[in-house]
Each structure stands twice: as C-alpha cells, then as structure tokens.
Amino acid sequence: MCHRLRTFIEPAVLSAQFASTIYDTGLLMTLKERYNVTANYSLGNASHSGDEEEQKDISNFYMIYNILHASTSILTAFYLAILGDKGFRKLPVCCPLLGYVISRAMLLLVILLDWPVQVMFGAAALQGLSGGYASYWAGVMAIASDQSTVEQRSLQLVSVEVAYGVAGFIGSTTSGYIYNLDIHTEHQGAILSGLSMLFFLLSLTYTLFILNIHNPTIHSQTRDPQEEHKSINDSKEEESKHECGTLVNAPSNNSESSPKLADTYIGIFPTCYNKVNILLLVMAALMYRVANGRFVDILPTFMVKKPLNWNAKQVGYGNAAGFVIFFTSFAGTWFFSKCLRDVSMGIIGLVSFASGLLVMAFVQKTYMFFIARALNLFALMTMPTIRSMLSKQVDASSYGKIFVLLELSFTLASVITSPIFTKIYQATLDWFAGFCFILSSILSFLAIIPVGVVAYRTRQQQGYEPIPSS
Structure with a gap:
C-alpha cells in the first residue's frame, strides 16, 4: 500500500506570517510618505500642523481599514468554517490566502502606479470577503488538530504558535532593510510589497498542492465504528456529569438526582452552565x-x-x-x-x-x-x-x-x-x-x-x- 509523504501546516504559517509582517511595515511607510507630502503641501510646510494632520490622516485610514476588514469577514468566516467541517478542510485557509495575495498585489500597484492609498480600502474589504484572518487562523488550527493524535494535540498547536512568532520576528526585523533596498528609486517599497505577495502565494501553493491532511487518530483506530461511537458518547456523558458536579452546589443526600442534572438542557447549554x-x-x-x-x-x-x-x-x-x-x-x-x-x-x-x-x-x-x-x-x-x-x-x-x-x-x-x-x-x-x-x-x-x-x-x-x- 502506497503512503503519501506526511506534511505539516507550519511551513504555510511561516510563509504567510513573514509576508504579513513585512506588508504591515510597507503599508505604514507608504501611508507616512503619502500623507506627509499631502499635509505639508496643504498647510504650507508648517511642520507642527503638518505632523498633526499626518497623524489624523493615518489614524483615520487604519480606523476605516480595520472596520472594513472586520465587518466583512463575519459571515464569510462562518460559512467557510461550516464547509471546512463538512470535509473541505483546506478551504477556510486557501480562500483567505488568495484574498491576501490579491490585496498585497493592490498595494504593489498603489506604489508603482501612484494610485491613491484609498484603494487599499477595497483591499481590506476583499480580505474580509475572502474570510480574513478569522477564517484563516481557525482553518489552520483545525488542520493542525487533524494532523495530531489526542495525546499530542497540545504540542502540535503550540508548535504552530511558535512558527507564527518566529516568522513574525524575522519579518519584523528584516522589513526595514527590505524596504530600503529601493530607496533611490521613485517607487520605494515596491520590492517589499512584491515579496509579501510572493510569500503569500507560496503559502497558498503549499497548502493547496503539497499539504496533505493526515489524521493519525483515525488511521490508528481498529475497533468497530459503532462500538467506538458508543464509547465516545459514554465518555462524554461521564465527563459532563463530573463537570456538572463541580460547578453546581448539590448538598443533597439523593444520589440518584445528580446524574440526571447533566442530562437536563436549557436552550443549547446544560443546567450546569x-x-x-x-x-x-x-x-x-x-x-x-x-x-x-x-x-x-x-x-x-x-x-x-x-x-x-x-x-x-x-x-x-x-x-x-x-x-x-x-x-x-x-x-x-x-x-x-x-x-x-x-x-x-x-x-x-x-x-x-x-x-x-x-x-x-x-x-x-x-x-x-x-x-x-x-x-x-x-x-x-x-x-x-x-x-x-x-x-x-x-x-x-x-x-x-x-x-x-x-x-x-x-x-x-x-x-x-x-x-x-x-x-x-x-x-x-x-x-x-x-x-x-x-x-x-x-x-x-x-x-x-x-x-x-x-x-x-x-x-x-x-x-x-x-x-x-x-
């Protein structure tokens, strides 16, 4: 029997987070350059007033940018999560990554073609409609869970968090140097934006074509599926009884009343809620x-x-x-x-x-x-x-x-x-x-x-x- 080579989600996280951190620096410096010129021009080069106007413009930009990204991602993220649970596990990760690739390309066009920075509001909305960070990170956690056994799941999830932090640290420390590579050109920041788009594309390619989701828990089970299902239900029932016993004050001598408490539900939560x-x-x-x-x-x-x-x-x-x-x-x-x-x-x-x-x-x-x-x-x-x-x-x-x-x-x-x-x-x-x-x-x-x-x-x-x- 032929077995596929086991792969992990960490390389995709490393590539995407590196791309994200250098993009953050590129966007901020592009905003500073554009709004600084606008503020000084409109206020007659009054340095103090120009600095204040620049601060207001940049803070207003981030306010609108973040609101657009957050508000447009809510419904899409939930829909992608439902599809992911139905078997399309890569979808909640690949859709946001595709949105990131396109939005980073838009920043590159803003720099190269001198488009107004307000074009990036469309990029923020596009990121949200593709699922955004909420869908991406939830999908990553789901894949990492599928790739681990129950005993090693905590270690697997921690390794993803560490990969995220390592990539963010490397991207942050190198982003300034990358941004200055084209300092003597008319379009400073183009190299950094292009690299950000490239690394998001690498992450998408890896996830779509190389990553295979291998669940060792499923493959290691040899018991009958009905017996396994009954065992899981019994263990959940016992766990529910134990949790309800610690959360609800029950100074009663009636030993038969306590187990029934765990089976009583109000709405979607049990009475021990x-x-x-x-x-x-x-x-x-x-x-x-x-x-x-x-x-x-x-x-x-x-x-x-x-x-x-x-x-x-x-x-x-x-x-x-x-x-x-x-x-x-x-x-x-x-x-x-x-x-x-x-x-x-x-x-x-x-x-x-x-x-x-x-x-x-x-x-x-x-x-x-x-x-x-x-x-x-x-x-x-x-x-x-x-x-x-x-x-x-x-x-x-x-x-x-x-x-x-x-x-x-x-x-x-x-x-x-x-x-x-x-x-x-x-x-x-x-x-x-x-x-x-x-x-x-x-x-x-x-x-x-x-x-x-x-x-x-x-x-x-x-x-x-x-x-x-x-």
Missing part, C-alpha cells in the same frame, strides 16, 4: 481585547510621529519586540502552570499588559519604548487562561458554541470601539498623545475585577461538600 461566571469572564475578555486591539491600532501611528519619528528599520524593530512577547508569554505559561492556577496567571498577564501600556503613554525616547515593551513580556498569557477558565464553566459539548460567541463579541466590539479610540487619539494629539494608552491600561486593570470574582465564586462553589448520610 454558570451564566454569572460566563458573563464575568466574557466581560474580562472583552475589556482586555478592546484595550489590546486599540493599542495595536494606534501604535503604528504613534511610532512614526514625533518625538519617536521612526524610520522603516526602527518600525521593524518595534514590531519585532511585539513578537518576542509570544515566546516570553508561552514560557511564562509553561512555568507558572506548574505552581499557579489559571486565575493567577490571568491576573499576571493583565498586570503585565496594563503596566506596559502605562509606561508607553509617557514614551519620549526609543529606549523608553523598549522598556515599556519589556513590561509586556507576559501580556499574552491573559487570553489562554481566560479561555481555560471559560471552558470549565460549561459542558464539553458546548465548547464550540461558547468560543464562537466570544470571537463574535470581539469582532463587534472592535467595530464599535475603533472609531471611538481613533477620535480620542486625534483630539488629544496636541497635549498628550499617549492618553489612549492610559485608557487601555485602565481597562486592563479593571478586567482583573471580574476574573477575581469568578475565582472567588468558583472556590465557594467547590467548597460545598455533600453531607455524608448516617
């Missing part, structure tokens, strides 16, 4: 994601304004510092998980993120920027631990539902808060450009409260023990 804890955790996750998302939106504009006024190389180093946090947060999670609970790790991540943002608000020199980033070393521990706590509040059969609702709430929150923070940033440019970072820091500190309340409630619930019968 703790609505208060779910709402508190979603609230904490939303506050963190709003704070993090708006910080990421404003940071590129902040880096190219005075007093930093960074060039392409410095922007690349600044972005690379953000990808270092992937490694340090993973190391922190691996280390702290040996001695701390989820709630403690989540609070460490929130404090790390909030303190870094507080320092970032007062950055005046390059070294201060990297000090602020150093304080963010454990910032990415927050969401994995909140998701872990969230999964412990519902039955295992409800994981997919609750996580889909969580991601949808993130997207809607982004669409709502992006213009609000952008306008606040523009209104405070004159007297304190870091004011939005302070707002994000406050949101992150406030997110500690619902996480702590959930920890207290869970400890109280687990403290109830059935009274032994006489």
Whole structure:
C-alpha cells in the first residue's frame, strides 16, 4: 500500500506570517510618505500642523481599514468554517490566502502606479470577503488538530504558535532593510510589497498542492465504528456529569438526582452552565481585547510621529519586540502552570499588559519604548487562561458554541470601539498623545475585577461538600 509523504501546516504559517509582517511595515511607510507630502503641501510646510494632520490622516485610514476588514469577514468566516467541517478542510485557509495575495498585489500597484492609498480600502474589504484572518487562523488550527493524535494535540498547536512568532520576528526585523533596498528609486517599497505577495502565494501553493491532511487518530483506530461511537458518547456523558458536579452546589443526600442534572438542557447549554461566571469572564475578555486591539491600532501611528519619528528599520524593530512577547508569554505559561492556577496567571498577564501600556503613554525616547515593551513580556498569557477558565464553566459539548460567541463579541466590539479610540487619539494629539494608552491600561486593570470574582465564586462553589448520610 502506497503512503503519501506526511506534511505539516507550519511551513504555510511561516510563509504567510513573514509576508504579513513585512506588508504591515510597507503599508505604514507608504501611508507616512503619502500623507506627509499631502499635509505639508496643504498647510504650507508648517511642520507642527503638518505632523498633526499626518497623524489624523493615518489614524483615520487604519480606523476605516480595520472596520472594513472586520465587518466583512463575519459571515464569510462562518460559512467557510461550516464547509471546512463538512470535509473541505483546506478551504477556510486557501480562500483567505488568495484574498491576501490579491490585496498585497493592490498595494504593489498603489506604489508603482501612484494610485491613491484609498484603494487599499477595497483591499481590506476583499480580505474580509475572502474570510480574513478569522477564517484563516481557525482553518489552520483545525488542520493542525487533524494532523495530531489526542495525546499530542497540545504540542502540535503550540508548535504552530511558535512558527507564527518566529516568522513574525524575522519579518519584523528584516522589513526595514527590505524596504530600503529601493530607496533611490521613485517607487520605494515596491520590492517589499512584491515579496509579501510572493510569500503569500507560496503559502497558498503549499497548502493547496503539497499539504496533505493526515489524521493519525483515525488511521490508528481498529475497533468497530459503532462500538467506538458508543464509547465516545459514554465518555462524554461521564465527563459532563463530573463537570456538572463541580460547578453546581448539590448538598443533597439523593444520589440518584445528580446524574440526571447533566442530562437536563436549557436552550443549547446544560443546567450546569454558570451564566454569572460566563458573563464575568466574557466581560474580562472583552475589556482586555478592546484595550489590546486599540493599542495595536494606534501604535503604528504613534511610532512614526514625533518625538519617536521612526524610520522603516526602527518600525521593524518595534514590531519585532511585539513578537518576542509570544515566546516570553508561552514560557511564562509553561512555568507558572506548574505552581499557579489559571486565575493567577490571568491576573499576571493583565498586570503585565496594563503596566506596559502605562509606561508607553509617557514614551519620549526609543529606549523608553523598549522598556515599556519589556513590561509586556507576559501580556499574552491573559487570553489562554481566560479561555481555560471559560471552558470549565460549561459542558464539553458546548465548547464550540461558547468560543464562537466570544470571537463574535470581539469582532463587534472592535467595530464599535475603533472609531471611538481613533477620535480620542486625534483630539488629544496636541497635549498628550499617549492618553489612549492610559485608557487601555485602565481597562486592563479593571478586567482583573471580574476574573477575581469568578475565582472567588468558583472556590465557594467547590467548597460545598455533600453531607455524608448516617
């Protein structure tokens, strides 16, 4: 019997993420060049007014760009996910990659043909309609899960995250040098945009023609399918009973009433579904994601304004510092998980993120920027631990539902808060450009409260023990 060579999704992730990070630098520097010329021309070369006008133009561009990408990707991403679950596993990855190739080609045309940068709004909408990042990353996780056994799944998913961080770090540190390769030509940034399109095309080609999805779990099973199905259902039922027993206070002596509790459903969730804890955790996750998302939106504009006024190389180093946090947060999670609970790790991540943002608000020199980033070393521990706590509040059969609702709430929150923070940033440019970072820091500190309340409630619930019968 002929066996195909086993392949992995990591090469596609490496190529796509490298392409994405160099594109981010190319787009930012193109915006800075175009809007700087426009602002100085319209304001008679008044440097201070020109810088302020440039900041407003760039921040408005990113606001519209991000809203278009987020809002257009919602329906498409769900539809592609459904098709992926029906057997077309590569589709949720290949469609977004094709959209990325076309949109990166549009940036190349903007540079070569001197098209207006507003053309990139069409690129953002195209990315969203092709599935966007939501469909792409969900598809990558699904393929990585298919390629691993149950015992090795965590290791497989972590390897994909590490590949993402490595590619982002390499792309960020080299993007400035690539951008300057054609510094003496009329179309600076064309080489970088062309390389971005090429690496996305390589990722698409690999996924479409080379990657084969091999599920070792399926191939290693030798039992009868009906027997296997019955065994899986029995194990899920036992797991559901166990989870409901820890989440619901049941100081009753009736031993026959507890198993029935796991089989009772209200709507799509079982009765052990703790609505208060779910709402508190979603609230904490939303506050963190709003704070993090708006910080990421404003940071590129902040880096190219005075007093930093960074060039392409410095922007690349600044972005690379953000990808270092992937490694340090993973190391922190691996280390702290040996001695701390989820709630403690989540609070460490929130404090790390909030303190870094507080320092970032007062950055005046390059070294201060990297000090602020150093304080963010454990910032990415927050969401994995909140998701872990969230999964412990519902039955295992409800994981997919609750996580889909969580991601949808993130997207809607982004669409709502992006213009609000952008306008606040523009209104405070004159007297304190870091004011939005302070707002994000406050949101992150406030997110500690619902996480702590959930920890207290869970400890109280687990403290109830059935009274032994006489």
